[in-house]
Amino acid sequence: MSEQSIAGAGSAMTVDGDRSARARAVIVLLCLALVLSVFLSLTSGASDASAVRVIRDWVTGAMPVDAALAARDRLIVYDIRMPRVLLGVLIGAALAVCGAVMQGLFRNPLADPGLIGVSAGSSLGAVAIIVLGTTWLAPVTLAFGTLALPLAAFFGGLAVTLLLYAIATRQRRTSVATMLLAGIAISALAMALTGVLIFMADDRQLRDLTFWQLGSLAGATWPKIGTVGPVIILALAAMPFLSRGLNALALGEATAGHLGIPVQRLKYTAIVGVSAAIGASVAVSGGIGFIGIVVPHVLRLAIGPDNRYLLPASALLGASLLLIADAVARTIVAPAELPIGIVTAVAGAPFFLWILLRKRGVIDL
Amino acid sequence: MIEARDISVAIGGRRIVSHVDFTARPGEVSTIVGPNGSGKTTLLKALTGELAYTGTVTLNGRDLASMKPVEAATLRAVLPQSTALSFPFTVREIVRLGLIGGRSGVLPGEDARLPERALARVDLDGFAGRFYQELSGGEQQRVQLARVLCQVWAPVLEGRPRYLFLDEPVSSLDVKHQLIIMNIARDFARRGGGVVAILHDLNLTAMYADRIFVLSRGQLAAAGSPTDVLNDELIEKVFDCRLKVCALPSGNTPFVLPQSAA
Numbered sequence: 001m002s003e004q005s006i007a008g009a010g011s012a013m014t015v016d017g018d019r020s021a022r023a024r025a026v027i028v029l030l031c032l033a034l035v036l037s038v039f040l041s042l043t044s045g046a047s048d049a050s051a052v053r054v055i056r057d058w059v060t061g062a063m064p065v066d067a068a069l070a071a072r073d074r075l076i077v078y079d080i081r082m083p084r085v086l087l088g089v090l091i092g093a094a095l096a097v098c099g100a101v102m103q104g105l106f107r108n109p110l111a112d113p114g115l116i117g118v119s120a121g122s123s124l125g126a127v128a129i130i131v132l133g134t135t136w137l138a139p140v141t142l143a144f145g146t147l148a149l150p151l152a153a154f155f156g157g158l159a160v161t162l163l164l165y166a167i168a169t170r171q172r173r174t175s176v177a178t179m180l181l182a183g184i185a186i187s188a189l190a191m192a193l194t195g196v197l198i199f200m201a202d203d204r205q206l207r208d209l210t211f212w213q214l215g216s217l218a219g220a221t222w223p224k225i226g227t228v229g230p231v232i233i234l235a236l237a238a239m240p241f242l243s244r245g246l247n248a249l250a251l252g253e254a255t256a257g258h259l260g261i262p263v264q265r266l267k268y269t270a271i272v273g274v275s276a277a278i279g280a281s282v283a284v285s286g287g288i289g290f291i292g293i294v295v296p297h298v299l300r301l302a303i304g305p306d307n308r309y310l311l312p313a314s315a316l317l318g319a320s321l322l323l324i325a326d327a328v329a330r331t332i333v334a335p336a337e338l339p340i341g342i343v344t345a346v347a348g349a350p351f352f353l354w355i356l357l358r359k360r361g362v363i364d365l
Numbered sequence: 366m367i368e369a370r371d372i373s374v375a376i377g378g379r380r381i382v383s384h385v386d387f388t389a390r391p392g393e394v395s396t397i398v399g400p401n402g403s404g405k406t407t408l409l410k411a412l413t414g415e416l417a418y419t420g421t422v423t424l425n426g427r428d429l430a431s432m433k434p435v436e437a438a439t440l441r442a443v444l445p446q447s448t449a450l451s452f453p454f455t456v457r458e459i460v461r462l463g464l465i466g467g468r469s470g471v472l473p474g475e476d477a478r479l480p481e482r483a484l485a486r487v488d489l490d491g492f493a494g495r496f497y498q499e500l501s502g503g504e505q506q507r508v509q510l511a512r513v514l515c516q517v518w519a520p521v522l523e524g525r526p527r528y529l530f531l532d533e534p535v536s537s538l539d540v541k542h543q544l545i546i547m548n549i550a551r552d553f554a555r556r557g558g559g560v561v562a563i564l565h566d567l568n569l570t571a572m573y574a575d576r577i578f579v580l581s582r583g584q585l586a587a588a589g590s591p592t593d594v595l596n597d598e599l600i601e602k603v604f605d606c607r608l609k610v611c612a613l614p615s616g617n618t619p620f621v622l623p624q625s626a627a
Contacts, residue, residue, distance in 0.1 A: 015481075017457030017493035107451035248465050250452050254415045255445060259516065260438025260466020305452035 023309035026302055030316035034089070037323040041085045042077065044327050045334075051077045084220040088326050089319040090232045091217070091285050094277040096318025097239055099292025100299075100310055104246035105270050106168075106179055109300070109355070112293040113278045116164060116183030118157045119289075120190035122275075122282035123213070124197075125156025130212070131197045131205050150228050154279030160186055161271045212286050216339045217326050219284065228280040235277035236315065242270055243307035250305065288341050290348025291318050297355055366390055367412065367528060367559060371420040374404075374411050381407040382418075382583045389576075391526030391559040394550055396570050398563075399580035400604050405563045406446065406532055408580065412561065413443045413530050425525050438467040441528035442516035446536070448509050450497055456508050457493035460484060463515030470519025470527075479518060483511035488545055502537040510534060510546060520558025529553055531562040535569065547573045567621045571595055579603055595619045 042051040054077045056062070057070065095113075102111040102118075113119050129152040133141040141148045163186060168179035198209060212219075245266040248256035257263045281288070295318045296310060303309050322340070325347070329338040369387040373380060382404040389395040397405045411418035414429050414437060422429040424440050432440075442463070450459075460480040463469075469479055484492055487507040492500070497508060510531075517527040531550065535543040543566075550560045551573055564570045570577060571591045579587040579594060581603045587594045600621065601607050609625035612618070 015457065015493070016491075017455035017480075017495070019455065019458070109452065244465055248462055250450060250454065251448055251459075251462065252445070254410075255443070255448060257415065257434050258413060258438060258441075258443040259462060260435035262434050300452065304458065305454055306458060 019304040019306070020309065023303035023306065023313065026299075027309060027313050027316065030313055030320065033320045034316050034323075037320040037327075038085055038089070041088065041323045041327050042081050044331055045076070045081060047076055051081065054078075079222070080220075083222050083225055084217050084326070085323065086225055086229075087220040087284065088217050088323045090225070090229060091281045091288065092291060092319035092322025093236060093315035094232045094281045094318075095288060095291040095322070096295035096314040097236055097311055098274045098277050099318075100296035100307065100314045101239060101242065101246065101270050101274055102292070103296055104242075104249060104307055105267065105274075107250060107252075108179075109297060110180070110293070112290075113157070113274060114287060114289045114292060116179060117160045117187035117190060118164075118275065118278050119282055119287045120187040120194075121160030122153040122157035122279045123287060124190040124194050125152035125154070125279070126212070126283050127194045127197045127209060128152055128156075130208055131201045146223070146227055150231060150280050150283040153283035154231070154276050156190070157279040157282070158272065158275035160190065161275050165267070165271065216329070216337070216341070217285055217322075218330075218337060224284050228284050231280040232277050235273045235280075238269060238273050239311050240308075242266060242273075243311050246270070246307040247305075286339075286341060288322070288344055290344050290352060291322060293355075294348050294351050295321060366426070366526075367422070367424055367561065369412055369420065369422045372408065372411050372422070373419045374407050374416055376407070376416070380583060382411065382580075384420075385580070385583075385585045387412065387578060387585075389528065389559050389561045391521075391528075391557055392554055393575035394554045394560040394562065394573050395576045395578065396562050396564050396574040397578045397580060398565070398567065398570055399586070403580040403603075404583040405580055407583075409530055409532055409561065409563055413437075413441070415443075424528070435466050438516065439522065439527075440517075440525070441530060442467065442513040443530040444510055444513045444532060444534055446532045447502075448505070454497050455493065456484070456489070456495050456497055456500070457481075459497050459508055460493075460511045460515055463512040467516040468522060469515055470517070470522045479515050480511070483514045483518070484508075486514060486549060487511045488542060503539065503542065506534070506537055507542065507546070510549075514549070517558070520553050520556040526558055528559040528561065531560065533563050533565065536565065543569060567595065567600075571619045571621075591619055592617055595621070 050073060054070070054073050099112050102113055103109050105111070126149055129137060129141065129149045133148065140152070144151055164179055164182055167182045198206070201209060245256065245261045248259045248261045249263070249266070253263050296314050299310055299313050299317060303313060325343045326340050329340045329343045332338060367387070367389040369385065372382060372385045372387065374382040385408060387408070397408060399405050407416065410416040412422055414422070424432070424437070429437065457480050460483055463483070464476055464479065469476055471479060481493060484490060487510050489504065489507055489511065492504070492508070497505060500508065513529065517529065520527055529550065534550070535546050538546060547569055550562060554560050554575070574591055577589065577591055577594045578585060579599065586603050587599055595610050597608070597610050600610065606626060608621050608623070610619050610621050613620065
């Protein structure tokens with residue numbers, strides 16, 4: 001790190017081919033964007049509750065003119081919008097960072113937890129708890145209580161990621177083509193098993209499932225954040241320690257090892273971290289697609305693939321985008337609400353196709 | 366010193382290298398030559414710990430198998446035959462990766478300019494801002510060499526010699542850059558480091574090698590100085606090609622011309 005202090009000392013001096021100054025500037029901008037998105041999210045919604053007034057009253061300690069209205073607004077802002085915003089930040093950051101880490105791990109810009117079946121595995125775990133939680137899996141729900149669902153989602157995602165890695169890696173080389181194809185097959189299998197579970201579900205469970213599967217931040221409550229928040233924060237906090245290793249991994253596993261990176265430990269940490277964060281995200285908000293692929297890709301164009309900057313920048317942009325998508329989802333058809341998965345897919349899928357078309361010659365399967 | 370005893374490597378049940386003894390001394394350029402498929406790269410990968418092997422490899426007297434990746438990285442750098450890249454890094458960013466785990470051995474403040482110095486060494490001055498993926502094969506090979514040089518910039522660190530492992534470092538280079546790269550290797554050795562290089566060009570080998578290891582079908586066919594090893598019989602036996610080994614009138618560097626093939 002001594003290098004940066006030296007480069008920073010000559011402030012105006014830019015070193016040819018060194019994009020770290022630009023990356024830091026972009027990260028500062030993204031921080032501002034996140035603050036704006038949080039503000040936008042807190043102030044918009046189906047009700048006319050004014051977050052600004054609630055916060056102003058809280059800060060100044062002023063007594064509101066209409067006490068009943070103020071109490072309602074406080075309820076809406078504190079108990080509905082704030083947890084939702086916080087959950088949006090956590091999940092948006094988790095999806096984008098996990099996308100970036102997966103892409104670094106598989107050495108491919110198209111790897112994404114949603115695309116290669118990690119999310120499907122998490123879904124299977126979660127659905128199993130919803131449907132079988134009172135019968136076959138009763139001991140699990142009894143033992144872990146509210147943690148059972150996120151845990152099941154975590155192990156579902158972990159199982160798929162490990163299986164994928166085992167299938168796609170031969171003699172220490174991970175084949176991307178095998179990985180993508182195996183991901184499709186494993187996704188299909190997980191979805192089929194999920195289908196079987198849905199077939200077994202009763203009417204009440206079906207309602208739970210449908211809402212959950214569409215993907216939404218609508219279920220955000222403080223207790224839910226208390227459950228999955230620590231998991232996501234812990235997983236995300238571990239990721240920056242992987243950034244140098246992931247950079248080296250871009251040169252191949254063998255070369256990363258020669259550069260002094262403990263490659264096996266790096267891979268396992270990344271896989272466990274991604275599974276934990278994705279599992280927790282899927283458990284509370286269902287499958288939200290494309291954030292994990294669009295965000296890192298856009299950022300690589302802007303600041304380059306150096307994971308030391310890419311990972312924090314992804315977290316910031318992912319959080320902002322998900323908040324904006326959520327604001328769209330809950331205002332565009334108000335007072336009803338569009339599942340956020342639909343919003344991200346409508347915006348993300350064409351973008352993904354555009355990447356594919358641009359890279360047709362470059363991405364070698 | 367790098368000492369390898371009784372090295373055997375099997376891949377997928379097929380034995381690629383069998384019972385090879387190998388020694389590389391600091392201050393010397395040691396080259397591995399042999400026909401295609403004779404196990405050169407496999408031997409190098411065993412010596413760098415990339416492939417599982419039987420036998421023992423020691424670096425400066427320490428067992429390679431018991432070293433952590435970062436300990437090995439401070440003692441030796443490895444240039445692979447080719448490196449495909451998955452993301453759009455600039456040349457400078459690639460070269461800088463050489464500083465990730467090892468220790469360049471320059472003063473702390475000098476690390477910042479090391480990528481530029483390394484690029485200048487390999488005749489890529491001014492390439493720092495280019496995208497790696499847009500360079501030609503030969504230029505990419507030299508960028509990778511610059512990265513490797515950054516990792517072990519000082520050939521001797523804290524009194525201990527360090528090593529360069531080069532797998533066909535000049536395979537896609539023009540003649541000028543072949544000489545530049547080989548001179549870098551020789552210079553690294555003259556300053557107290559050790560170099561292990563796989564080469565195909567017997568003339569470059571004869572010019573730069575202090576010690577030659579000839580592999581044939583996974584076994585050591587000969588080892589020694591260029592004048593000891595490079596002779597008509599060995600070349601015919603190992604390369605299955607009848608060539609005449611000649612010597613320059615001045616000095617005793619042997620040379621081989623393909624025109625002499627009978």
